[in-house]
Amino acid sequence: MEKILHIVREDQAGERIDKLITSLEEDWSRTQVQEWIKDGVVSVNGNKPKANYKCETGDKLVINVPDPVPLNVEPEEMNLDIYYEDSDVLVVNKPRGMVVHPAPGHVTGTLVNGLLAHCKDLSGINGVMRPGIVHRIDKDTSGLLMVAKNDFAHECLVEQLVEKSVTRKYEAIVHGVIPHDYGTVDAPIGRDKNDRQKMAVVDNGKHAVTHFRVLERFQDYTHIECELETGRTHQIRVHMKYIGYPLAGDPKYGPRKTLEIDGQALHAGVLGFIHPRKKEYMEFRAPLPQEFLVLLEQLRMNL
Structure with missing residues (x-):
């Protein structure tokens, strides 16, 4: 069991204890932390808190992290x-x-x-x-x-x-009509300070670059191809939201009113790399899945 000590800073005062503890480590989920609090492995100034306890400046939090x-x-x-x-x-x-x-x-x-x-x-x-x-x-x-x-x-x-020598190309459907044919998003990505379950463009994030080109425009949507220069978590989803064109169907980064698809309209269609032993470049292409093709046909009918 690992013991972690955290003293609540002034800027953290007023925050629920379960939310604050979740923000301390990327791998900790809110549900997991709430279970720890219920099991009594978290203390505040020597006392066992409830999950909705509002932290105060100077509070001494001790988390006895259970062994995985x-x-x-x-x-x-x-x-x-x-x-x-x-x-x-x-x-x-x-x-x-x-x-x-x-x-x-x-x-x-x-x-x-x-x-x-x-x-x-x-x-x-x-x-x-x-x-x-x-x-x-x-x-x-x-x-x-x-x-x-x-x-x-x-x-x-x-x-x-x-x-950055691996070829990774994706096809996506995004909200909005992108006016230009090509674009590059160069914006650092890190954990969203307001929601640890999300990523966001943040000043101290990791370097992230996404190139995109328009394949087809519809009434309220655009079909694009994205090529990754870097591979950050949720990179395409975060970058397209950042420039105002979130992915259709994206439950985490997109609008609620969207296309009828279970999850974001995103397909990793092209993958290329140099074979480790043969030292030859190999490239593979996977066609769009049927539900993606159906969406495109529906959008064309609404033009």
Whole structure:
């Protein structure tokens, strides 16, 4: 068990204790923190608080963080849409609605569960929860992912991501009609100070660059292609909202009145990288999923 001490600053006074504690660590969820408070592992000035306690300047918070419960990641037979595979690398087309790797609350039905049933040799660099996972795409984003089958391949692919030499192109439908054909968003991304479950453009964020071009314009929407220069969490979703064109269907960053789609209209359609061992450039393309195509047809009918 890890003991964490925090003294409430003046700018944090008046904030609910569960919200304040959640903001201390990126990996802590509000629900998780509320459970800790209920279980009595959090104290304020030596007393056990309620989750809605309003903190005061100088309050001494002690959090006895429980040891994580080890999760068993079990192989699950799945009909994976594999685009390429050899002894080093695997490229898979992830469907919308599938989580990439297990986490508390999501220990089954993830892409990793399916990969473990498909092949026994996955890199161990990211530990037992994320074997082989070099990069991620969000649960409700469909498209291509590269998976490392050994540590040599993993290190090589991560190096390419760091060097920004991996090709990653996405198609998206956004709210609003973008007047210009091309654009670049160069704005740093970090944790939203008002909502730790969101990312935002912030002054002290990590460098993030997204290039986009217009593919088709509709009455109130635009179909675009985005190319990532960097790979920050929710990068396209945050950047497009920042410039006033949020993704259609995005429950976290978009407006409530939107297209009928379960999650953001975003598809990772093009993935290119240099093979770790062959040293040859490889590029893969996954067509738009059916529900994305249906949306485009509906928008064309409303022109």
